[in-house]
Amino acid sequence: MSGDLSELYQQVILDHNKRPRNRGKLPTANRVAHGDNPTCGDQCDVYLRLEGDRIAEIGFDGSGCAISQASTSLMTTQLKGKTAAEAEALFQQFHHIVTTGEAPEEISDLAAFAGVHAFPARIKCATLGWHAALSALHGDPAPTTTESHTD
Numbered sequence: 535m536s537g538d539l540s541e542l543y544q545q546v547i548l549d550h551n552k553r554p555r556n557r558g559k560l561p562t563a564n565r566v567a568h569g570d571n572p573t574c575g576d577q578c579d580v581y582l583r584l585e586g587d588r589i590a591e592i593g594f595d596g597s598g599c600a601i602s603q604a605s606t607s608l609m610t611t612q613l614k615g616k617t618a619a620e621a622e623a624l625f626q627q628f629h630h631i632v633t634t635g636e637a638p639e640e641i642s643d644l645a646a647f648a649g650v651h652a653f654p655a656r657i658k659c660a661t662l663g664w665h666a667a668l669s670a671l672h673g674d675p676a677p678t679t680t681e682s683h684t685d
């Protein structure tokens with residue numbers, strides 16, 4: 535592993551990869567979406583239980599690289615309890631972090647992924663779970679794939 539890559543795998547990422555949060559199929563889910571990142575081989579299913587407009591429960595299942603799994607795990611901790619609009623706003627912040635490397639300090643856990651911006655192929659890994667979660671939120675019936683997104 536190069537020095538740059540080891541910087542990429544910071545403590546938050548390692549921790550979420552080792553002990554993923556909210557992992558496993560959510561039996562009470564009323565929304566589910568599949569995410570697929572064929573360029574890296576990452577896959578995930580994101581399960582939501584929506585109460586009205588709010589994410590009451592969230593879970594995920596998947597396999598793939600450390601970045602994709604850690605990012606999806608972290609995402610579930612960030613989105614639980616959020617409304618659809620709040621979830622969209624958080625994704626915009628996260629997307630900004632991973633594409634520019636600029637991280638506001640107040641969202642420090644998401645900022646762990648700032649190093650991803652130096653590895654463009656990894657941006658798809660980092661955003662895969664988020665795309666799946668937003669698809670689930672919107673009730674998008676089609677499986678989501680990073681190939682349908684420009685990033």
Ligand code: ZN
Binds near residue numbers: 575598601
């Ligand atoms: Zn990946």
